[in-house]
Each structure stands twice: as structure tokens, then as C-alpha cells.
Amino acid sequence: MPMPSHGSARSRLTSAAIRIAPIAGILLLWEIAALSGIWPRQVLVPLEQIGATLLALASDGELERHLSASLYRLASGFCIGSVIGVATGAAMALSRNVHRLLWPTFTCVRQVPVIAFIPLLILFFDVEDSFKIVIVAMASFFPSALATHDAVRDIPESHREVARLYRMPLAPFLVRLILPATVPQVLTGLRLGLTRGWLSLVAAELLAADSGLGQMMEMGRQLFQIDVVLAGVFVTGLVGFLLDNSMVRIERHLGRWRTA
Amino acid sequence: MNRRVASFALALAFPALVLGWWEWESRQGSGHAYAFAPLGQIARSFAEMIADGRLALHAGASLQRALTALLIGGSIGIVAGVATGLSRVLDRTASPLITTMRQVPILGWLPLVALWFGNGDGAKLLLVSLSAFYPTVLNTQKGMQAIEERYAEVGRLYGFTRLQSLRLIAWPSALPLIFTGVSQALAFAWIATIGVELLFSASAGLGTEMMAAQVAARTDVVLVCVACVGVMGFALNQLFALLRIRLLHWLPAAGK
Numbered sequence: 001m002p003m004p005s006h007g008s009a010r011s012r013l014t015s016a017a018i019r020i021a022p023i024a025g026i027l028l029l030w031e032i033a034a035l036s037g038i039w040p041r042q043v044l045v046p047l048e049q050i051g052a053t054l055l056a057l058a059s060d061g062e063l064e065r066h067l068s069a070s071l072y073r074l075a076s077g078f079c080i081g082s083v084i085g086v087a088t089g090a091a092m093a094l095s096r097n098v099h100r101l102l103w104p105t106f107t108c109v110r111q112v113p114v115i116a117f118i119p120l121l122i123l124f125f126d127v128e129d130s131f132k133i134v135i136v137a138m139a140s141f142f143p144s145a146l147a148t149h150d151a152v153r154d155i156p157e158s159h160r161e162v163a164r165l166y167r168m169p170l171a172p173f174l175v176r177l178i179l180p181a182t183v184p185q186v187l188t189g190l191r192l193g194l195t196r197g198w199l200s201l202v203a204a205e206l207l208a209a210d211s212g213l214g215q216m217m218e219m220g221r222q223l224f225q226i227d228v229v230l231a232g233v234f235v236t237g238l239v240g241f242l243l244d245n246s247m248v249r250i251e252r253h254l255g256r257w258r259t260a
Numbered sequence: 261m262n263r264r265v266a267s268f269a270l271a272l273a274f275p276a277l278v279l280g281w282w283e284w285e286s287r288q289g290s291g292h293a294y295a296f297a298p299l300g301q302i303a304r305s306f307a308e309m310i311a312d313g314r315l316a317l318h319a320g321a322s323l324q325r326a327l328t329a330l331l332i333g334g335s336i337g338i339v340a341g342v343a344t345g346l347s348r349v350l351d352r353t354a355s356p357l358i359t360t361m362r363q364v365p366i367l368g369w370l371p372l373v374a375l376w377f378g379n380g381d382g383a384k385l386l387l388v389s390l391s392a393f394y395p396t397v398l399n400t401q402k403g404m405q406a407i408e409e410r411y412a413e414v415g416r417l418y419g420f421t422r423l424q425s426l427r428l429i430a431w432p433s434a435l436p437l438i439f440t441g442v443s444q445a446l447a448f449a450w451i452a453t454i455g456v457e458l459l460f461s462a463s464a465g466l467g468t469e470m471m472a473a474q475v476a477a478r479t480d481v482v483l484v485c486v487a488c489v490g491v492m493g494f495a496l497n498q499l500f501a502l503l504r505i506r507l508l509h510w511l512p513a514a515g516k
Binding site: 018019020021022023026043097100101102103104105108109111112113115116117118119120122123124198199202203206207214217218220221224226229230232233236237238240241244 | 270274352354356357360368372450470473482485487491
């Protein structure tokens with residue numbers, strides 16, 4: 001959220017403090033409960049121990065290994081899925097025949113939650129990296145295709161007519177007319193795709209993986225290391241937040257460029 | 261008329277092409293038939309799973325889980341949304357917590373929940389309820405905060421008590437957004453149900469059955485389950501949309 005620019009530095013500080021206070025309160029309650037000894041410390045882990053575990057994981061390269069494996073899968077799956085998605089969505093919106101050919105199937109398959117394809121994909125791709133990249137690609141394909149389709153379809157007919165009148169070739173037609181008119185909506189679709197990709201990837205890694213944040217948490221569960229699991233939850237949440245936040249920033253930036 | 265036939269033919273062409281390719285792959289030796297179950301085999305498995313009641317058992321278990329969780333998570337979400345929508349103090353306390361919690365994908369909580377609460381039905385219900393909670397609380401809160409000033413004015417004129425203005429003004433005007441929240445919650449709960457069933461393979465459910473079929477390398481059974489998940493999700497969605505129109509018919513824009 002943008003900070004109100006008129007407020008003084010002090011009032012901004014106060015509003016930040018008000019926002020952080022509840023979280024600090026919960027953490028304090030957690031710490032008190034953990035130290036009270038009602039539950040064993042292995043079950044309700046004190047915060048400093050979670051922090052120490054996180055530091056230990058970070059310093060011996062374990063966290064980096066898992067995080068980079070997850071991010072690599074997310075990045076490649078997202079790139080593949082969203083590029084195909086945007087292209088398919090645009091094609092379905094621009095050509096009536098492509099629409100007739102693909103739209104009914106697209107609508108049917110879209111009804112199935114992507115994580116329901118996990119067992120099927122394991123059968124086809126085994127539990128290697130490719131299976132996880134495919135699941136992320138599928139998760140980001142549908143929102144980006146749908147958003148692009150809707151965005152292109154919503155372009156007023158008059159815009160297209162003008163392009164037709166001037167006999168605009170396909171490439172400039174796409175770059176100068178379609179692209180600027182659809183950027184905000186497509187970006188929202190991409191953001192949704194990224195979020196869904198992350199969710200599906202974590203699920204896939206929990207189920208079957210030899211590395212990745214999901215696998216780190218799953219190993220922690222099997223070895224009854226709640227501190228490792230909690231460190232994993234923290235990093236997973238942080239990554240999700242940073243991804244979403246940076247997409248929002250890009251959206252806002254490009255939105256400004258468009259209206260200028 | 262001719263046009264409709266043409267578009268119908270094109271709509272069928274793509275799935276027909278995929279199915280033809282699939283069937284062709286399934287005949288390329290036993291190694292291929294392992295992953296590409298022949299179409300006839302899929303149809304036979306479907307008939308078999310209906311006949312022995314397996315499909316109904318698992319689909320029923322999943323449906324029950326999703327709807328129970330929707331009831332729990334959704335009602336807590338609505339109550340929390342009303343409370344945070346009406347009280348600034350509660351809003352400032354709860355909203356940052358909800359926003360922070362939401363950053364973790366639902367299934368990311370799974371290992372922790374498994375360690376704390378085991379992997380029984382209670383743990384599954386907890387996670388699915390959480391997935392239904394987020395959209396209901398957020399939409400309810402938005403609905404409560406977006407009351408038109410003129411309605412609030414009327415309430416003040418009549419000297420409504422807080423309870424009266426909640427029941428007569430805030431609640432009805434928030435209803436459309438509350439319904440939006442519940443319909444999103446229904447979709448999320450269905451997805452989360454399949455997810456927790458895939459990962460906690462303890463009792464009946466479509467997700468559990470799919471995982472078992474995957475381990476047994478039964479692509480046909482997996483595919484029947486995938487189709488069932490898709491059809492049921494779609495049907496739930498449509499049913500809820502009908503219910504919404506039915507219940508909100510007094511609103512000018514109820515259908516939207």
C-alpha cells in the first residue's frame with residue numbers, strides 16, 4: 001500500500017507501529033506459551049530457536065539449495081506457462097476459428113484444480129524436476145490465458161476497425177494496439193498465475209521431491225523437527241509475499257506508464 | 261444453422277485429435293500402455309468404479325469434507341468479517357494477522373498441522389476450513405465497510421440502535437459481497453480438499469484414491485478421478501450461482 005504522502009514522518013511511524021503491534025503481540029504470546037512449558041519445546045518451538053535453525057540452515061547452504069531448487073522450478077514453469085497462456089489467450093480472442101477449436105476444451109479443463117493433475121503428471125513425468133515444472137506451467141497457463149483472452153476481447157471494435165482500415169500488418173498491430181490496451185489485465189492474470197504456480201509447486205514438493213522448500217518441510221515432518229518445518233513455513237510465506245508484492249509493483253508501474 | 265454445425269465440429273475436433281493421439285500412443289507397446297491407458301480401459305474402469313460404489317464413496321467423502329469445512333470456515337469468516345467491518349479496533353488488530361497468515365500457501369501449513377494435530381480427519385478439516393475462511397472474512401469485511409452513506413443516514417434519522425442498523429442496513433447491503441466470498445470459499449475449499457487428500461492418505465476421498473491409483477500405476481483410475489473432481493467442482497459452482505440468484509432475487513443486480 002502506498003503511504004499517504006501528506007502525513008508527517010512521525011504519524012507514518014505511528015501507523016506502522018499500529019499495524020505491526022498485533023503481529024508482535026501474537027509472537028509475544030507464542031514465546032510466553034513456548035517458555036511456559038505447557039507443551040514440550042519440541043512441539044511449540046520458542047522463537048529464538050526457530051531463528052537459530054533458520055540461521056543454521058542458511059549458513060550451511062541447505063536453505064540456499066532448497067530455495068534455489070524451488071525458485072528454478074517456479075521461474076521456468078511460470079515462463080513456459082505464461083508465454084503459452086498469453087499466446088493461446090490472444091489467439092482465441094483474435095481468431096474466431098481458434099476460439100471455436102480451443103475454447104470448449106479450455107473451459108472444460110479449467111474446471112479441474114491444477115493440483116488434481118499431480119498424480120497423473122507423476123505417472124507421465126516421474127518425480128523428476130520436469131514434473132514440477134509442468135505443474136507450475138499448468139497453474140500459470142490458465143489464469144494468464146483467460147486474462148489475455150478477456151483483455152483482447154474487451155478492446156473496442158472501433159480500434160480494430162481503424163487498424164484494418166490502415167491495413168496495419170500483424171506485428172505492429174499486436175505491439176502498438178493490442179499490447180498497450182491489454183497490459184493491466186494481462187499482468188493481473190500473470191500475478192494470479194504466479195501465486196497459483198507457487199501454491200501448486202509447494203504441494204508438489206511436499207508430495208514428491210528430493211529438494212525444494214516443500215521437501216525441506218516434509219523431511220522436517222518425518223524427522224519430527226518442528227523448528228525446521230516452521231522455518232520452512234516462514235520462508236514459504238516470505239517468498240509468496242515477495243513474489244506477489246513485486247508483481248503488484250510492476251502492475252502499478254506499467255499502469256502509470258499506460259495512462260501517461 | 262450451418263455456422264453452428266461448423267463451430268460444433270471445430271469444438272469437437274480438438275478433443276477428438278487429443279483422444280486419437282492418446283489411443284495411438286497406448287498401442288505403441290506395453291511400455292506406453294503403462295502411462296497411456298487405452299480409452300476402452302478408462303471407460304471400463306469408470307463403469308466398474310460406479311458399479312462397485314467406489315466412486316460414490318470417495319466422491320461423497322470429498323464432498324462432505326469440502327462442505328463441512330465451508331460451513332465451519334465460512335461461518336467463522338462471516339462472523340469475523342462482520343466484527344472487523346464494524347469495529348476499527350478489531351480491524352486493526354485482526355487484519356494484519358490475517359494478511360500475514362495468508363502469505364503462506366494453504367498446503368504449506370500441512371507438515372506443521374500434521375505434526376501438531378496428526379493426519380486424521382480433524383487436521384484435514386482444519387486446513388480446508390482455513391482455505392474457506394480467508395475469502396469469506398475479506399469479502400464480508402469489504403461489504404460491511406462499503407455501506408452507502410445515505411442508508412447510514414436513514415438509520416441515524418430513525419435512531420436505530422447498533423444492532424438494528426446492523427440487521428437492517430449493514431447486513432443486507434453487505435450480502436452480495438458476502439455471497440461472493442462464500443462462492444470463492446467454495447472453490448477454494450474444493451481445491452484444498454483435493455490437496456489435503458493427496459497429501460494425507462488416511463481415509464476415503466477422491467484425492468486419496470488418486471494417489472493410491474498413481475502408486476499402483478493405474479492411469480485409467482487416476483483419469484476417472486480427475487474428471488470427477490472437475491465435474492463436481494463445476495457443478496458446485498453452478499449450484500451456488502443458482503442459489504445466489506434465488507436468495508438475492510430482491511437485489512437489482514443479484515445475478516451478477
